[in-house]
Amino acid sequence: MNDAILSVRDLNSGYGSASVLRNISLDIKKGEILTILGKNGMGKSTLLNTLMGFVSPFSGKVMLNDKDVTDIKPHLMARSGVAHTPQENTLFPDLTVEDNLRLGVTSDRLFQQRISTIETIFPRIIERLKQRAGTLSGGEQKMLLMSRGLVAQPQLMFIDEVSEGLQPAMVDRMAEVLIRARDELGISVLLVEQNLDFALSVANRFMILKLGEFIEQGVVDDRTSAEHLSAHLAI
Numbered sequence: 001m002n003d004a005i006l007s008v009r010d011l012n013s014g015y016g017s018a019s020v021l022r023n024i025s026l027d028i029k030k031g032e033i034l035t036i037l038g039k040n041g042m043g044k045s046t047l048l049n050t051l052m053g054f055v056s057p058f059s060g061k062v063m064l065n066d067k068d069v070t071d072i073k074p075h076l077m078a079r080s081g082v083a084h085t086p087q088e089n090t091l092f093p094d095l096t097v098e099d100n101l102r103l104g105v106t107s108d109r110l111f112q113q114r115i116s117t118i119e120t121i122f123p124r125i126i127e128r129l130k131q132r133a134g135t136l137s138g139g140e141q142k143m144l145l146m147s148r149g150l151v152a153q154p155q156l157m158f159i160d161e162v163s164e165g166l167q168p169a170m171v172d173r174m175a176e177v178l179i180r181a182r183d184e185l186g187i188s189v190l191l192v193e194q195n196l197d198f199a200l201s202v203a204n205r206f207m208i209l210k211l212g213e214f215i216e217q218g219v220v221d222d223r224t225s226a227e228h229l230s231a232h233l234a235i
C-alpha cells in the first residue's frame with residue numbers, strides 16, 4: 001500500500017444519530033508527529049476515541065500497518081502497539097506511581113526492562129515510584145500518563161491535549177519528550193492540540209479540524225504561519 005503506519009480513509013463517526021466526524025482521511029508515517037488542531041467541540045477526541053476503538057465508526061476504514069483495525073477493540077489496538085493518552089486523567093489516584101505504570105505492560109520482566117526508558121525521559125517519575133499517584137502535582141500526573149504510554153513501547157501514540165493546564169516550563173518538557181520519543185525511539189505520534197506554539201514546535205505536519213472535517217493541512221516548516229493558523233483556534 002504505502003509507507004504509512006496508520007491510514008484512515010473516509011471515516012464517519014459520532015454518537016447514536018449525532019454525526020461528529022465527516023469523511024476523515026489521514027496517514028501517519030513512521031517516526032513522524034502529526035498534529036490535529038482545532039477548537040473545543042470540533043471532534044478531536046472523538047477522532048482519537050474512534051481510531052482507538054472506544055467509539056464505533058459509522059463508515060470508513062482504518063488500517064494499522066496494512067491490517068484492518070476499523071472495528072477493533074481498544075485492548076487489541078493497544079496490543080498492536082498503539083498507546084492512547086486520553087484527555088481526561090485516567091490514573092488510579094490511590095495506586096502507587098509504579099502500579100499505575102505497570103498497567104502499561106504485561107509482565108514484570110518487561111516492566112523492569114522498560115522502566116529505564118522512563119528513567120532517562122522522566123526521572124522525576126522514577127523518583128516517585130512508591131508514592132500514590134493522587135499525591136503528584138498536575139504536571140507530574142500528566143508525565144505519569146505519558147510514561148504509562150511509553151512503557152508499553154508503542155509504535156504509535158495518540159495524545160489528547162497533554163499541554164492543557166500545564167505550566168509553560170512543563171509544556172517545554174513535554175515538547176522535549178515528544179521529540180525524543182520520535183527521534184530516539186522511532187515512535188509516531190498523533191498529537192491532538194489547541195496549543196499552537198507547542199504543537200508547531202514538535203510536529204512534522206498539521207491538519208486543522210473544524211466541525212468534524214479537515215479544512216486545511218500542511219507541512220510544518222519555516223513558512224508555516226502560526227498567525228494564520230491561530231485564527232482557526234481563536235475562541
Ligand SMILES: Nc1ncnc2c1ncn2[C@@H]1O[C@H](COP(=O)(O)OP(=O)(O)O)[C@@H](O)[C@H]1O
Nearest residue numbers: 015018020038039040041042043044045046047
Ligand atoms: N460521549 C458523547 N456522546 C455524545 N456526544 C458527544 C460525546 N462526546 C463528545 N460528544 C460531542 O461530539 C462533538 C465533538 O466533541 P469532541 O470530540 O470531544 O471535541 P474536541 O475533542 O475537539 O473538543 C461535540 O459536539 C460533543 O458535544
Ligand SMILES: [Mg+2]
Nearest residue numbers: 044045046087
Ligand atoms: Mg477533546
